[in-house]
Amino acid sequence: MKLCSLFSGGKDSTFALHWAVLKGFEVECLVTIIPRRKDSWMFQYNNVELTRYQAEVLGLPLLSINSSGEKDVELTDLRKALEMVKSQEATGIVTGALLSDYQRMNINILSSELGLKVYSPLWRKDQERYMRELVEYGFEFIITSATAYGFPFDLVGKVINREDVERILERARKFGFNPAFEGGEAETFVVNAPLFKRKLIVEGKPVKLGEFEWEYQIERIH
Known part of the structure; x- marks a missing residue:
């Protein structure tokens, strides 16, 4: 199965990517969403523009999209990112979600609407x-x-x-x-x-x- 990784460059999304590869998924690309606001409810703000360096050493294509970072409004940007995943002929995404019900719920709802499967291997992990x-x-x-x-x-x-x-x-x-x-x-x-x-x-x-x-x-x- 082909997946894309919602990738921020932090430990959680990198670990989730690692899990997907170990499980035998074919990772097509990394998708980074870059919010304009530090207080974004959905997306990491610090240094996400630097994921291009990580994509290079991972040997994976990187797709980036800018986001307003405003609560609720940024869900439109999330949908655009998931549509980019569909355009890569991937059938699902892998995320580094740990505990945030708000993030996980919105990712799952929008992915379901687009027919994408969601894998969050860190969810509720000790x-x-x-x-x-x-x-x-x-x-x-x-x-x-x-x-x-x-x-x-x-x-x-x-x-x-x-x-x-x-x-x-x-x-x-x-x-x-x-x-x-x-x-x-x-x-x-x-x-x-x-x-x-x-x-x-x-x-x-x-x-x-x-x-x-x-x-x-x-x-x-x-």
Whole structure:
């Protein structure tokens, strides 16, 4: 079966893509939706325009579409993206949805209307186990932003290892933020994964934007 991947460049969509390939699906393309608003309800905002670098090392075509990022209005943009999937003769999509009922419901409804099947292999997965599996399976990602009280902000911009994961999980339990960042507590960018042909080298600097808000400003990728 031919699928396209709704791809943001973060850990979840990259893991879902990995799952699809392991399950024997033929992945035709990556589809990235680029919102104009940071507070988009549907789509990741941070660094999604950089998925072109990941598509290159994955060896997959990338289709991009701009979105208003406005709640409800952006569903029109999602439909356009799914229509692009249909145009690739794919019969379904794979997503990195974890916990957001709003995102999953809208993707499922619009996909059903267009006759596309939806696969969300991370849905309701145990999130502490998932974070550990990411590192164990060879996924390398950096924290590109963090906004949660209690988050270990010194990890912003760092490639996360086993010890870092345990620190994040311990802080999540102590301060009550989502350990896999499904509530927007942090955003990630994958620099290496089992399907990558080579590791991406990312250069930039962490910047403090507020008392509990840090961002890694990417300046160069090669």
